[in-house]
Amino acid sequence: MADSPYLIALALMEQQGKRALPLAGKSQSSTPKGDHKSGNAECIDFPEEDAKSLALELLLRIWQRTDDGPLSRAFGPESLLLVEIPMECLPEDLPALKAAWIESGDSSTFINGLRKIAVRGWTLAIAKYKPVSFDSW
Numbered sequence: 001m002a003d004s005p006y007l008i009a010l011a012l013m014e015q016q017g018k019r020a021l022p023l024a025g026k027s028q029s030s031t032p033k034g035d036h037k038s039g040n041a042e043c044i045d046f047p048e049e050d051a052k053s054l055a056l057e058l059l060l061r062i063w064q065r066t067d068d069g070p071l072s073r074a075f076g077p078e079s080l081l082l083v084e085i086p087m088e089c090l091p092e093d094l095p096a097l098k099a100a101w102i103e104s105g106d107s108s109t110f111i112n113g114l115r116k117i118a119v120r121g122w123t124l125a126i127a128k129y130k131p132v133s134f135d136s137w
Helices: 048-068 093-104 107-117
Strands: 005-011 012-014 019-021 025-026 071-073 080-086 120-125 134-135
Touching: 005 048, 012 048, 019 093, 025 048, 048 071, 048 080, 080 107, 093 107
Parallel strands: none
Antiparallel strands: 005 025, 005 080, 012 019, 012 071, 080 120, 120 134
8 A cells, every 4th residue: 555646636725814725635546657757647547537526626625615705826826736645645744744834835845845745746727618637747
């Protein structure tokens, strides 16, 4: 199981002057094959169904939070992310990055730290009349 990555959708956001970093995650059945940093989300091992499911789950959670006040993206187009990280990074590395970002708001440091532990990652975007896209880092 240590070789299996964990797929996580996360959002860097602000609400009523406070930073929040909600996430949704799912363990993957195996380590992805091929070039993980290829920049091609269309490669054969891209976890498309899980990615879409996690993005939807996260966005529904964010939508529910609008009852508590307006929200804003904290890091522009890089505010909604999908990453695969090794399971061993879950108990310490990811929570430490999250806590540091919530405390400091330094999004560039957070993204750089996330890239160091990630197997691969994508930003999520949508354009008018087009489906959701997953753009590789």
